[in-house]
Amino acid sequence: MAGDQQAPPDTPGAPGRLPPGQRLVPGWPVSHYGPVPRFRPERWNLRVFGATASGGVHEWTFEELTALPRTTVVADLHCATGPTSTGHEWYGVPATAVLDAVPPAPEVTHVMAWAEYGYSANLRLSDFVSAATLMATHHNGETLTAEHGFPLRLVVPHLFGYKGPKWLRGIEYMTADRRGFWEERGYHNVGEVRREQRYSYQEADADGTDG
Ligand SMILES: Nc1nc2c(c(=O)[nH]1)N[C@H]1C(S)=C(S)[C@@H](COP(=O)(O)O)O[C@H]1N2
Ligand SMILES: [Mo]
8 A cells, every 4th residue: 555655736635635624544444334245236226215206116236227327536535534535536327317217206305325234324415416426336447345335335525425325225315304324323414524514513503404
């Protein structure tokens, strides 16, 4: 690992451009709660459910998912506890492709992103449809590794890392907000990096997002 390597100044997340309160860490640490799930292609699906416009549930197998539009996003990864890793080129399905394929009911305001073992993260619909939000299958030109979320991981570059579930399995359309896994355990309901929204005790200052 290139421990003392510094990104050039014009690279997103280079030291000069680190968001407030973040520190650059070498390489790409692995950080999550619980075990790393095993991918079983015959059982795997991505499920879109909740307040869909049709009222139905939509499921993609992994093969079907790879037929959706693809995009590349370069972004840094900011953990709410401080570490930032840089140089991530994500490739995968833009979140907007989910909305196009499975339209939400007009009342939908939030989504819950679900992962294996019940991990979840709630997002405002506006964060989910942000142009840089994607469901990544690849990182720096290679298939995601198991510990970084293979086969599918949500990436929401402007939000802290806990808003991007690794081992993504579901998108639930919601007509009201509901807290996800870390949001129920003291982390900020919104999680915007730029505004340093790390912990739930800060929420009184966040515009109307009190849980
Ligand atoms: N399923 C799942 N996804 C998760 C987490 C987790 O505990 N479970 N942790 C999140 C947190 S807090 C961070 S900072 C990033 C870390 O991603 P990395 O291990 O690829 O660096 O994963 C996020 N996605
Ligand atoms: Mo994190």
